[in-house]
Amino acid sequence: MNALPDRRLNAYRADLAEEALRGAVDAVRYTAGTPARINAPVIGLRPRPDLTAGIDTELLYGETVRVLDRADGWAWVKADFDGYVGYLPEAALLGADKVATHVITVPRTFAYTGADLRTPAAFSLSLGSRISVIGESETRGTRYLTLESGQSVVANHCVPVGQLIADDYVSVALRFLETPYLWGGRSGFGIDCSGLVQLSMMMTGRVVQRDSDMQASGLGTPIDRSDLRRGDLVFWKGHVAIMEDPETIVHANGHTMSVAREGLQAAIERIGWLYEQPNGYRRP
Missing domain, CATH: 2.30.30.40 (SH3 Domains)
Known part of the structure; x- marks a missing residue:
């Protein structure tokens, strides 16, 4: 049996699926969706239409989405930037008639x-x-x-729009130092480890996937620990950190509950009991 597509990046339910999945998944009907944009400072994207459900990620003011369905005050959407799928309150949406400048x-x-x-x-x-x-x-x-x-x-x-704020995404990540850690967070108000990587790279013109497992398998090329330099990434199961220099990382973490600097070796020793040893190093 073929595995179903990743629900984080593919919109499908028994009653409805995105048009791109026609022939790949079974659904009563398919839709290309309609364009909309976010009209809230930041809004959580959830795996189901329920405010008690934890957020998978967040969308920022002015970002655009495709709306696949609306029901009971909720919208089922797919983000244009990284393709993430989820539910958000319908009130957080506006029409897509205005273009961001x-x-x-x-x-x-x-x-x-x-x-x-x-x-x-x-x-x-x-x-x-x-x-x-x-x-x-x-x-x-x-x-x-x-x-x-x-x-x-x-x-x-x-x-x-289109003007980059830096060539070095690490310098962008460092602007977030002491920002509170937030599971699923992707903003200056609260951010998680992979959100820090994605948002920092976005401001240098790069589109990368959202979650650490996606980044670990598809971002850049594998390297050895001995080759680490500024801008490289260290991955644990469920966590990612950015190399500020060959010996120091910056990461959003649940230990300090913030974006913080930390020595790489000290972090490996501290994190080991929860996430084991790093399972990969990559140069994005």
Whole structure:
């Protein structure tokens, strides 16, 4: 019997499946879905339409999805960026009629109700969020960009879509130091180990898969521990860390419950009781 496709990356149920799976899985009907974008600062993507279910990953403000189904206040979606499939509250979606013009480049920032830092903050935005800018202004020497929704963001907290913020993704990852650890997290408000890898690489123009097992099998090429250098990855079963230099890692971890630096050898000794020894080293 052929194994069913990975449900994290393939949308299928008995009653409905994505059109790309026609002929590969059985379903009552198939759909190409409809485009939408995220209208929440960050929203959890869950394996089932239930707020008590733990999140698998998160989507950021302005990211786009294909909506496969809507029912009982929930939407079943597939993320355009990495193909992740799951459920989120339907209220977190807007139509896809607006195209993002800019990307947030700082770990966290605010959308203000006016073009002035003294006005109330309407909502927060994470690094990687995508916004649609319709104008700009200056108040007391600070430039602001006006969003389609009427709020304003500080101009130097973002760059135009397509402009990379760094060549070295490790420097992006280091911006997250002391960010709280969050299982399934993928934002400046809370992040997990593979989310740190994915989001940091995204800001340097790379598209990588979401979970550590996906990254361990498909990202870059295997190397030996003796060859480790800045930017390489160390994998344990269920965990990944980024090499800051040949002896130091940076990773989102449940020990400090944050993104932190740690000596590689010390981490191997500490983590061993839970995740055993590293099962791979890769150069992305």
